[in-house]
Amino acid sequence: MSTDADRHDPTQAGALIEVQDLERTFDVRRRVEGRRRRSREQVVAVHDLTFSVRPGEMVGYIGPNGAGKSTTIKMLTGILVPTGGRVQVAGLDPSRNRVELTRRIGVVFGQRSTLWWDLPLIDSFELLQRMYRIPPARYRENLDRFIEILDLGDQLDTPVRQLSLGQRMRGDITAALLHDPEVLYLDEPTIGLDVVSKGRLREFLRSLNAERNTTLMLTTHDLQDIEALCERVIVIDHGTSVYDGSLAGLHAQGGSTRTLVVDLVDEAPPIDVPGAEVRRVEGPRQWLSFPSDASAAPIVAAVASAYDVADLSIQEPDIEDVIRDLYSRGAQA
Template sequence: MTGSESGFIELDGVEKVFEVRRKTGFMKRERRQVRAVDSISFRVASGEMVGYIGPNGAGKSTTIKMLTGILTPSAGRVRVAGIDPSRDRIRLAHRIGVVFGQRTTLWWDLPLIDSYRLMHRMYRIPDARYRENLDRLVELLGLADLLDVPVRQLSLGQRMRGDIAAALLHDPEVLYLDEPTIGLDVVSKAKVREFLRELNAERGTTVLLTTHDLQDIEQLCKRVMVIDHGRLMYDGPLTGLHEAGESERTLVVDLERELPPIEAPAPARVVRVDGPRQWLAFPAAESAAPLVAGIAARYPLVDLSVREPDIEAVIAKMLHPREEKPGDTSRDAPGQAAGNTPGDAPNPPERATT
């Protein structure tokens, strides 16, 4: 187990079981149990920034909800800063911050600054501390021109930055981020990541991050945990995850003209050719620089890009290894980079509660 023996966040044999009813016939319903989290144990030390990843429905959000006190575990023990979240949720709320990527803690019809004023009162933040934190967060997250704008008029990236500021106004010791960069453009993602790095370095805030964007993990976290079907399958450094899952990145090469498949040194290999464009797969744990340099020296190169492995593909391969068929490029469809997510929905998001 990576992390300290006695962590700031502690889970011991935690389970969460839901009872689901489904119709099986006329006037008949069947009840069955769904185990969303299955005997999970881990520790997160104060000041750690940890990635918590897995496929959709793996149990990530359920874990976060138990850590915040929204859900009560069916079995096992949960402690955050020595507090049982489900028994003392109000006291814990003053020590944690939560950002749900597809929900918001902001008031949809009010200007952004009004949401912050309401939180000032709700958390009973001392006036001087509130002003200091607000000024700092507004500057670091680039919110100065947005404070008087109603939340409904903010773009997804602007709203996400607003939500992160709201979660940090009361100086929480731990920050839970559930898909914080979902649907954001490249610039917004970069701003959020840089802010989180500074927050962790300067204030020692403990961060537990769930995301499907592997770049979030690579740029922010030294440690990663993988959950699948409610079970913790991996806990260690990111490089170890790549090795365990034998994940691959994809180098997309545009040549001046159509040519036979590029001759690349093993283990890199061409997995697709479409006119002058070729796709080459290579181990995610290896640098792309030598491969790029070799191709540039031998071929008429016009452009290239590197696509990161889709996190679900990494985990699927780690948990269910299989022989890759020649020409199998389903995960590298043209024009679709890994991790791309549709933009904001037209309807207001659901407000999160903690």
């Protein structure tokens, strides 16, 4: 299975994140039927993992559930100590220099909030200002900007436990950025957000990267987040990297397709337009597949000009399906 990992040599000069031959195992005790004692089993979460990230890169770190994504991020932040290999972030060993590194990174771990549960949201922000010793003027500037862009103005006096998942996620992102980190790790940052809020958050992250050169590592199952933000993706499965390169290259290698779902005004024979193939027909609804790296615009235009369309939508390929297909092709090679 080919990769582009050689384009991102972990020893290259100027790399902000350097990972080489990284390993992490866990000892798990399992009950054995018919025995009083539990057996000890070693589970490999990450192994032989190598990559590097340059300052200012926006990298999608993706893979199926249980692939080792969260374990990797925890080693990059110093929460977990590697079993083997080497990792450095901003020239620091995360597990040995965790306090110093904390001032240079921001982290949002999905549904695990870094906010104080029973305090109003603004109190969490003010506590973080003191913890990170953020100059008052810079704190106020950052806070005002994030509140406006992430639409948190009406939630500042609300206890965190009363916030919706989407509101809390926006609060966690604000908390992670108040101290101007060099690196931002995001785990499912758009979970619980509506379409408009997702769009605003993506635009915010793009502007943050452009204006401050903030390095971003994003783990998500929402492929639209990756497409909107990341030029590069690292795919991890069974604890190791199976692809490192562009998103278009991943789809091409995995052979994935996108789907155009067309609702016609009336039932009709299978739609016949260049560049797409009908996969399924149910009454007036038809499903057309086309290569994931192809533009949907000419296909949509062709359908709209030749047929009476009531509605249409595009379904993106599921990243787990892309990886599954990538692996099946590798196994057959």
